[in-house]
Amino acid sequence: MSYIDFMSVVHKSTQRDYLARVNEPEYPKAKAAELAKQWAFDYWDGDRRINYGGYRYMEGRWEKVARVMAEHYGIKAGDKILDIGCGKGFLLYDFTKVVPGVEVYGIDISEYAIANSKEEVKDRLQVANATALPFPDQHFDFVFSLNALHNLHNYDLDKALREMERVGKKNKYLCVESYRNEVEKANLLYWQVTCEAFCTPQEWEWWFKQTGYSGDHSFIYFE
Template identity: 30%
Template sequence: MQGNIRENTQNRASDQPRFGIDAPGLVLGFAIGGPLLLLVSLTGWFALVPPLMWTMRCTGLVLCAEAILMTLSSLHGKRRVVRGMIESLQLRGDEQVLDVGCGRGLLLLEAAQRLPHGNATGIDLWSTRDQSGNAAAATHHNAELTGVAGRVRIDTGDMRQLPYADASFDTVVSSLAIHNLPTETDREQAVREIARVLKPGGQVALLDFRCTALYAQTLREAGLVVQRSWPEFRMFPWVWIVRGRKAAA
């Protein structure tokens, strides 16, 4: 009996979509480095040098806290913020939506669930440095588990050169993706591409923890009416959301 309960629990867990941990290498480094610093600071030699001992302990505690907060943000906080961002778009349900840097599909699938008569497209280069287990196959699997695979398309491509025609999408979204590009020029190019593929009257929402002032300025230069939110503290590091709307034709 207990074996059956355990098996059923494991099956239910495997039926849930999984979206990975953001910046897994950084989180792992914090999770290893923090306890290691605390352990080393407890050795007898460092007790003879109090300033160094307390510096190591404080640094170790900070690293441990950052590892915990970043993990909780990936597993819980980001989901709440992303859900609220999609809800704020007030989708009709028949739009064409693009998620730039879709990763394993958290934002993409939140949108797809609100598109009974539309479609959601995700594009990514599938870097596992930026998200654990990042792969097109994982995103397809999550779409199947969520029940929206029939209205989700997943592409491989560079956000600096989106493989879509001008004015292809009613809405373009992105979460924690554009900042990963190596230079400011690259990030500006990605945001210009987002504006290019957006239909007249369409809307954009870009969530990130840095570079959002640049995103807002680039969208304004592309002719969109733009607002940048207050910081959202349910994620760590905290994030801003840049929202914009393209003028109607």
């Protein structure tokens, strides 16, 4: 298991006003969270004060992430890869551009996201829960999950990490939110609308050992 940061290039490209978000009068934090946790229109394409404010495909945004992951793990044509929490499938689509012939699969709990996913990969995506992946043991050459598993309560997080380990062969990678100090903890609380697992890096390491997760990982910090 290694710490490998594939995500900062995307995460740090967004400017965030933490106080404005938590003090928003029309969508106070509790209301925004209630809407976001429906995983429907408001979460993906509704008002920016709730969450993404329009989650659309942007040429090149995810391709750079797909490229570095493909190079690091030696992904080649014919390999099967799975994205747990794939959303609209943008990263998986970019994987097909970076590695022609790769077999991509994705699951997401959001029916809205799958229904509005990238047409080129929609037939490889399905609505499913990370706690019960609909695939055989050791089915994938590469399994990854980006910014999804921290949205699970502890009892489901345990199942999801074990499932991720079960369906993958060797190469696995996940990225989750975390905090190293009180400033980052406050910023995380101010910004998030769906997070349930608020863990320090040391606590995440405990989870990995507890569940037998053997893949690589990195953390998103709200600095």
